[in-house]
Amino acid sequence: MISIRNVSYQIGSTMILSDISLEIPKGKVTALIGPNGAGKSTLLSLIARLERLQSGTVRVGNLLVGECSNRELAQHLSILPQTLDQAPRLSVRELVSFGRYPYHQGRPQAEDNRAVDHALTVFGLADLAQRPLDALSGGQRQRVQIAMNFAQDTEYMLLDEPLNNLDIAGARSLMALLCDVSERHSKTIVIVLHDINYASRYADHIVAMQNGTIMAEGTPSEIVNADLLRDVFQTNAEIMHVDGVPIVLV
Amino acid sequence: MNRRLIWLAVILFVCSVAYMSVGARGPLSFVLPFRGAKLAALILVAVSVSTSTVVFQTVTQNKILTPSIMGFDALYVLILTGAVYSFGGMVVFGFSDQFVFAVSASSMTLAALILFSTMLQSAKADLLRLVLTGVVLGGLFRALTDFMQRIIDPNEFAVIQGASYARFSVLETDLLMIAAATCIISMILLWRMRFALDVIVLGREAAVNLGVNVKRTQLLVLMLMSVLVAVSTALVGPIAFLGLLVVSVARLVTPVEQHGVLLVSASLISAITLIGGQTILERVFRLSTPLSVVIDLLGGALFLILLLRGYRR
Ligand SMILES: Nc1ncnc2c1ncn2[C@@H]1O[C@H](COP(=O)(O)OP(=O)(O)O)[C@@H](O)[C@H]1O
Ligand SMILES: [Mg+2]
Numbered sequence: 396m397i398s399i400r401n402v403s404y405q406i407g408s409t410m411i412l413s414d415i416s417l418e419i420p421k422g423k424v425t426a427l428i429g430p431n432g433a434g435k436s437t438l439l440s441l442i443a444r445l446e447r448l449q450s451g452t453v454r455v456g457n458l459l460v461g462e463c464s465n466r467e468l469a470q471h472l473s474i475l476p477q478t479l480d481q482a483p484r485l486s487v488r489e490l491v492s493f494g495r496y497p498y499h500q501g502r503p504q505a506e507d508n509r510a511v512d513h514a515l516t517v518f519g520l521a522d523l524a525q526r527p528l529d530a531l532s533g534g535q536r537q538r539v540q541i542a543m544n545f546a547q548d549t550e551y552m553l554l555d556e557p558l559n560n561l562d563i564a565g566a567r568s569l570m571a572l573l574c575d576v577s578e579r580h581s582k583t584i585v586i587v588l589h590d591i592n593y594a595s596r597y598a599d600h601i602v603a604m605q606n607g608t609i610m611a612e613g614t615p616s617e618i619v620n621a622d623l624l625r626d627v628f629q630t631n632a633e634i635m636h637v638d639g640v641p642i643v644l645v
Numbered sequence: 646m647n648r649r650l651i652w653l654a655v656i657l658f659v660c661s662v663a664y665m666s667v668g669a670r671g672p673l674s675f676v677l678p679f680r681g682a683k684l685a686a687l688i689l690v691a692v693s694v695s696t697s698t699v700v701f702q703t704v705t706q707n708k709i710l711t712p713s714i715m716g717f718d719a720l721y722v723l724i725l726t727g728a729v730y731s732f733g734g735m736v737v738f739g740f741s742d743q744f745v746f747a748v749s750a751s752s753m754t755l756a757a758l759i760l761f762s763t764m765l766q767s768a769k770a771d772l773l774r775l776v777l778t779g780v781v782l783g784g785l786f787r788a789l790t791d792f793m794q795r796i797i798d799p800n801e802f803a804v805i806q807g808a809s810y811a812r813f814s815v816l817e818t819d820l821l822m823i824a825a826a827t828c829i830i831s832m833i834l835l836w837r838m839r840f841a842l843d844v845i846v847l848g849r850e851a852a853v854n855l856g857v858n859v860k861r862t863q864l865l866v867l868m869l870m871s872v873l874v875a876v877s878t879a880l881v882g883p884i885a886f887l888g889l890l891v892v893s894v895a896r897l898v899t900p901v902e903q904h905g906v907l908l909v910s911a912s913l914i915s916a917i918t919l920i921g922g923q924t925i926l927e928r929v930f931r932l933s934t935p936l937s938v939v940i941d942l943l944g945g946a947l948f949l950i951l952l953l954r955g956y957r958r
Pocket of ligand 1: 433435
């Protein structure tokens with residue numbers, strides 16, 4: 396479980412997050428939704444200590460973020476930031492191999508190589524393994540990044556807009572894969588999603604944010620409704636139900 | 646990659662043999678230790694410059710700037726001049742050379758840490774701002790040095806003049822032992838950080854995700870790098886564009902991101918440039934043009950090209 400207690404964050408005098416308390420259920424897929432600028436990326440950055448906490452506490456399992464060592468946290472939690480600068484001279488396999496760094500600190504063992512091969516296979520990158528990153532499409536590069544997080548093999552995974560650059564087939568297979576991984580290895584996965592329909596269809600739990608606060612949380616059928624669309628997203632889209640899953644007509 | 650490193654090592658060996666033997670006159674028992682000490686000093690300078698440049702480029706996430714372009718070596722000369730200015734050359738050079746080196750190197754490291762760590766925090770990936778700050782700081786250090794040198798006693802000026810511009814023919818070989826010791830310790834520490842440096846190339850956020858303490862690594866690297874700059878400046882004086890030249894060539898010869906390879910190839914290329922260049926200029930052509938002028942000419946042109954190309958992209 397990730398538990399967030401009274402977390403506020405400000406840049407200059409602008410309040411980005413105001414007094415957030417939230418429990419993210421263990422072993423489930425949680426989708427974080429909300430309009431642009433709601434503070435989703437900031438919240439993930441604080442959980443993954445990419446930014447320093449200003450007030451409040453974040454606990455990941457039994458690790459207290461900010462007190463435990465960086466290396467220890469890196470073995471339990473991984474994050475895919477929203478934007479990443481990449482070293483273009485690496486090959487696909489080299490980048491994915493970095494996912495094992497928290498374990499081997501530069502000297503990979505046989506099991507690390509196995510984990511890398513597994514990640515490459517799972518993400519359909521085996522054929523591209525030796526390709527340089529700058530010879531890939533945006534979507535392929537995104538998959539390589541996620542494969543690196545996958546090779547990191549952490550109990551908790553935070554993914555900030557992982558569906559960016561993916562086509563519909565890529566997006567669906569990634570979501571299905573993440574649900575499968577979460578279920579089979581009881582991993583806790585938090586995904587920032589732009590498309591509410593992906594959240595409805597694949598997530599076990601949804602957290603909706605707006606203006607640095609949590610507006611609603613619950614299962615898709617509990618919270619995806621006309622009120623949510625109006626209050627959080629300021630739009631009047633219609634909602635249909637397909638097999639009990641609420642789908643937003645766009 | 647390893648084949649290329651071996652080739653570089655072979656070329657370096659040939660250059661060193663040529664440096665030791667070409668035009669040698671007089672008894673070998675005199676020539677060998679004399680030239681040997683100079684060769685050792687050249688290697689120390691070469692390795693310090695290349696290593697400090699590689700690690701500086703990694704922690705600042707750019708491939709154009711170098712410690713000398715940012716004015717680190719100017720800072721060393723400024724501190725030395727400042728000491729002579731305030732206490733008098735008799736006092737400063739009354740101490741042993743080693744003591745003066747140790748004190749100036751540590752004050753320079755401290756000053757560099759304070760100055761550049763704040764700058765690194767604020768100028769995240771903003772290359773233009775970093776270049777401007779470096780140019781301004783370097784200019785400021787040089788202007789202050791120049792000012793103090795003008796008003797101190799001409800006799801004392803002669804003493805520090807040695808430290809103010811690069812010359813490879815007259816090396817401060819008295820400092821060899823302490824310089825070698827400092828350099829080797831810094832190199833060992835940096836070498837042990839090579840895998841963390843590989844991770845830092847991925848960017849700050851990716852490195853934090855992988856459990857690297859980025860800020861601590863940056864500060865440590867900055868500190869060790871300042872020490873290396875102090876070593877090379879104390880031995881031969883400031884050489885503005887050597888680092889840029891040899892590291893850019895190294896990135897072409899061994900086009901990988903692993904610091905384990907890059908640090909070695911840059912050091913080999915740097916040593917080849919200095920020793921080979923010095924042999925050719927001084928021994929073969931008997932030119933009076935100092936090697937530093939040739940290096941700065943080539944390196945300066947490369948700096949302009951990189952800067953223009955970087956901004957057009
Ligand atoms: N460095 C910054 N300086 C000032 N404001 C920022 C900075 N980074 C983010 N913000 C502001 O913080 C708010 C939340 O940003 P973010 O967490 O990226 O939102 P989201 O990921 O939900 O789109 C936005 O209003 C954004 O403008
Ligand atoms: Mg965002």
